[in-house]
Amino acid sequence: MDNTDSSQVALIREAFHYQSRFAGSTMVFKIDFPVLEDPSFPILMRDLALLSKTGFRVVIVPGAKERIDSVLKEYDIVSTYLRDARITSASAMPFVEMAAFHVANRLMTGLSADRVEAVIGNFVRARGLGVVDGADMENSGCVEKVLTDSIVKILGLGMVPILPCIGWSPAGRPYNLPSDEIALAASSALGAVKLFIVSVHDGLKADALEGAGIPPGAVGENGRITRLTPQEAEEILKAVSARTETLPFMKKVRSELKLALGASKTGVERVHLIDARESGSVLRELFSNLGSGTMIYADEYESIRPLKTKDIADILRIMEPLMKQGMLLQRRAGDIQEKKEDYAVFEIDSSIHACGALHDWGEGQGEIAAIATDPAYADIGLGRRLVRYLIDRASKQGFRRVFVLTTKTQDWFELLGFKECPIESLPERRQKKYDQARKSKAYALTLERLQSQQ
Numbered sequence: 001m002d003n004t005d006s007s008q009v010a011l012i013r014e015a016f017h018y019q020s021r022f023a024g025s026t027m028v029f030k031i032d033f034p035v036l037e038d039p040s041f042p043i044l045m046r047d048l049a050l051l052s053k054t055g056f057r058v059v060i061v062p063g064a065k066e067r068i069d070s071v072l073k074e075y076d077i078v079s080t081y082l083r084d085a086r087i088t089s090a091s092a093m094p095f096v097e098m099a100a101f102h103v104a105n106r107l108m109t110g111l112s113a114d115r116v117e118a119v120i121g122n123f124v125r126a127r128g129l130g131v132v133d134g135a136d137m138e139n140s141g142c143v144e145k146v147l148t149d150s151i152v153k154i155l156g157l158g159m160v161p162i163l164p165c166i167g168w169s170p171a172g173r174p175y176n177l178p179s180d181e182i183a184l185a186a187s188s189a190l191g192a193v194k195l196f197i198v199s200v201h202d203g204l205k206a207d208a209l210e211g212a213g214i215p216p217g218a219v220g221e222n223g224r225i226t227r228l229t230p231q232e233a234e235e236i237l238k239a240v241s242a243r244t245e246t247l248p249f250m251k252k253v254r255s256e257l258k259l260a261l262g263a264s265k266t267g268v269e270r271v272h273l274i275d276a277r278e279s280g281s282v283l284r285e286l287f288s289n290l291g292s293g294t295m296i297y298a299d300e301y302e303s304i305r306p307l308k309t310k311d312i313a314d315i316l317r318i319m320e321p322l323m324k325q326g327m328l329l330q331r332r333a334g335d336i337q338e339k340k341e342d343y344a345v346f347e348i349d350s351s352i353h354a355c356g357a358l359h360d361w362g363e364g365q366g367e368i369a370a371i372a373t374d375p376a377y378a379d380i381g382l383g384r385r386l387v388r389y390l391i392d393r394a395s396k397q398g399f400r401r402v403f404v405l406t407t408k409t410q411d412w413f414e415l416l417g418f419k420e421c422p423i424e425s426l427p428e429r430r431q432k433k434y435d436q437a438r439k440s441k442a443y444a445l446t447l448e449r450l451q452s453q454q
């Protein structure tokens, strides 16, 4: 099997892993109106239809703000605002309803093209905002309740419920509601495992957020921040809030982050911020743990942990090509099993993608070895974080120094603070095992120095 074949097999394996994990669970898609105007829209609809047909329970919440703005403008109706909330006057309300249903209808049409049935419904009970700070909010409302029983029945029939930005009071009076609020309430009430926030802007790009405390290794190939814990997202939200004036799309990013954080607080395990212009972004985010947007995860998503016997096949799969290329020493399952306690693995969504070990050679020195990263997961900080974990482990175990023996990775270890050292400075037992033919170079890190640097 050549490299292309094996990477395709790995991709298929990964897709099956996620299919079995999430099929049957509810996912809410908040889709901004500008997405509908973008050439990528039919592709997005095809992907959502595919998800619905293959057993995912898809709920759509369309954002209609820009469409409402343009309809009101067309009919010469001026909107007034209280802070960011539109005051929907009685004269504007019929036009707001018209725009909201037009948007919902376009989504339904998009799904029909892929033979998926959808239902636009009165699934949200609303309440008027009344008078706020002396301003009569008229027909602007808030969500009182999401009627989950009806939505669940529709999902059970394999159809897609669409929740426009209109809600009704128990007396049947319509109110204009913020679609973010509907998406949040629906995700929470339906126990959604995921909320996708789909828009068409650059989103959380590292270069635009320099100095905002982006965690190391969280930046993907397209420069987008790939994954954040809610705490990290909170920090970025603070930084983004301070920059609203300088970058126009930051206001949008801020409201998306607020929605994402709100959803993770109410128990949605994962929120994905997606740019619809990136082809297949929803599928990539769902079926690969690298994704292409930004994921805010409140559940256990990635961790470094000690090796279990069942992981040995996985780490051999990662190490095998590197052993063949001579980058790593030859090891068999039995060798790893024997030193099982020394190993640690990097797990992402229940799959192993990197490994490493810390061997005790006495004299207060530990060897960091067998560091290997799955090539599909290279350059996102797994190797670095594993080495840091092993250094921390060495420090806790009372080692005074850690070292590595390497033939090709000296520059990388130097970046991590290691310095070349003579073979004679290694523990005697290790010197005796030194492979003269391999001629590896030794690099070491003194742990006292590391602690004083922190």
Ligand SMILES: CC(C)(COP(=O)(O)OP(=O)(O)OC[C@H]1O[C@@H](n2cnc3c(N)ncnc32)[C@H](O)[C@@H]1OP(=O)(O)O)[C@@H](O)C(=O)NCCC(=O)NCCS
Pocket: 322, 327, 328, 354, 368, 369, 370, 371, 372, 373, 374, 377, 378, 379, 380, 381, 382, 383, 384, 385, 404, 405, 406, 408, 409, 410, 411, 412
């Ligand atoms: C070295 C290795 C573990 C790095 O894994 P990783 O998870 O991709 O590492 P990180 O994401 O933390 O770091 C990647 C950075 O190091 C750089 N890098 C990777 N290998 C390097 C090397 N051999 N020399 C110098 N820099 C290297 C990358 O270009 C990247 O740079 P960037 O951050 O500027 O983009 C991985 O390439 C590997 O498995 N190598 C083969 C096995 C090996 O040599 N192990 C070490 C001997 S124990």
